[in-house]
Amino acid sequence: MRTITHPYAELKGGATGGASGGEWVRGNLHAHTTASDGSRPIQEVVSDYAARGYGFLMISDHDILTGPDEYARVTAGDMTLIPGNEVTKNGPHLLHVNASRLIAPDPIRQNVFSAIAADTGFAIVNHPNWLADFNHCPIERMREWVPYAGLEIYNGTIGRLDGSPYATNKWDLLLSAGRRVWGFANDDSHLPENDVELGWNTVYTADRSIEAIVDALARGRFYASTGVTIESIEVEDDTIRVVAPNAEKIVALMQVGRRFAETRGNSIEVRVPENAQYVRFECWGAGESFAWTQPFFVEG
Numbered sequence: 001m002r003t004i005t006h007p008y009a010e011l012k013g014g015a016t017g018g019a020s021g022g023e024w025v026r027g028n029l030h031a032h033t034t035a036s037d038g039s040r041p042i043q044e045v046v047s048d049y050a051a052r053g054y055g056f057l058m059i060s061d062h063d064i065l066t067g068p069d070e071y072a073r074v075t076a077g078d079m080t081l082i083p084g085n086e087v088t089k090n091g092p093h094l095l096h097v098n099a100s101r102l103i104a105p106d107p108i109r110q111n112v113f114s115a116i117a118a119d120t121g122f123a124i125v126n127h128p129n130w131l132a133d134f135n136h137c138p139i140e141r142m143r144e145w146v147p148y149a150g151l152e153i154y155n156g157t158i159g160r161l162d163g164s165p166y167a168t169n170k171w172d173l174l175l176s177a178g179r180r181v182w183g184f185a186n187d188d189s190h191l192p193e194n195d196v197e198l199g200w201n202t203v204y205t206a207d208r209s210i211e212a213i214v215d216a217l218a219r220g221r222f223y224a225s226t227g228v229t230i231e232s233i234e235v236e237d238d239t240i241r242v243v244a245p246n247a248e249k250i251v252a253l254m255q256v257g258r259r260f261a262e263t264r265g266n267s268i269e270v271r272v273p274e275n276a277q278y279v280r281f282e283c284w285g286a287g288e289s290f291a292w293t294q295p296f297f298v299e300g
């Protein structure tokens with residue numbers, strides 16, 4: 001018998017109908033400060049995101065760990081600060097989310113992924129389609145490496161650089177090969193005037209502790225957004241329903257990026273096609289704004 005496996009089963013009013021008592025909070029996992037090549041000191045960056053109502057933020061300077069000692073010296077209101085860094089030198093960039101130590105930027109990147117797996121937290125492959133060849137991180141490498149939680153399917157700062165800020169093409173290739181990786185949207189903020197509040201991850205979390213937020217991210221219990229809000233995700237047998245109040249169009253996709261259904265408006269209900277290996281949804285809003293659900297995997 002077919003079953004649909006997905007990260008949203010514990011949502012309030014979701015597939016289980018259970019009231020899990022969590023809340024949706026949004027955050028950015030990729031921001032630079034003057035400790036590396038950002039233009040503002042850490043307190044200014046933290047205050048900016050806190051003032052915008054973010055629930056969590058990770059400072060991710062290049063090969064520099066920002067952890068509890070650094071965070072103890074800044075004021076963040078009730079915004080949760082997650083330890084981390086961007087592994088940068090010697091190869092494709094990746095985030096180490098909830099790092100407890102700095103992992104050396106080994107040119108053999110598999111060694112970095114293995115070291116992160118042995119530490120706390122998880123890895124995210126960054127801006128795969130950056131640079132003039134749209135190929136900062138080749139799909140061949142992404143197919144080889146294990147483990148990592150996901151990739152940046154949107155990186156705001158790449159929107160003003162060569163290449164594409166989007167990487168849903170590589171996401172669909174990985175998912176189609178059976179990899180279970182999540183899609184993240186991050187600012188990668190360096191400059192305050194251009195780079196802030198472009199993309200974020202909205203998690204459904206039990207509370208605002210680092211552990212709960214990181215656990216929700218690792219399990220994929222979030223959606224990525226550049227402006228569209230998802231209100232509900234419901235799964236009943238092989239029918240999936242998504243409601244996104246400020247969406248103008250919702251597209252349902254399956255392996256190798258094939259669009260099998262779309263609606264004009266802010267909700268969609270689809271039956272998972274017989275031959276689907278996974279499905280995912282893109283909610284398109286005004287201008288160039290989106291929300292991306294995580295994939296729903298078909299088993300059996």
Ligand SMILES: [Zn+2]
Nearest residue numbers: 086093126127
């Ligand atoms: Zn980078």
Ligand SMILES: [Zn+2]
Nearest residue numbers: 030032086188
């Ligand atoms: Zn960066």
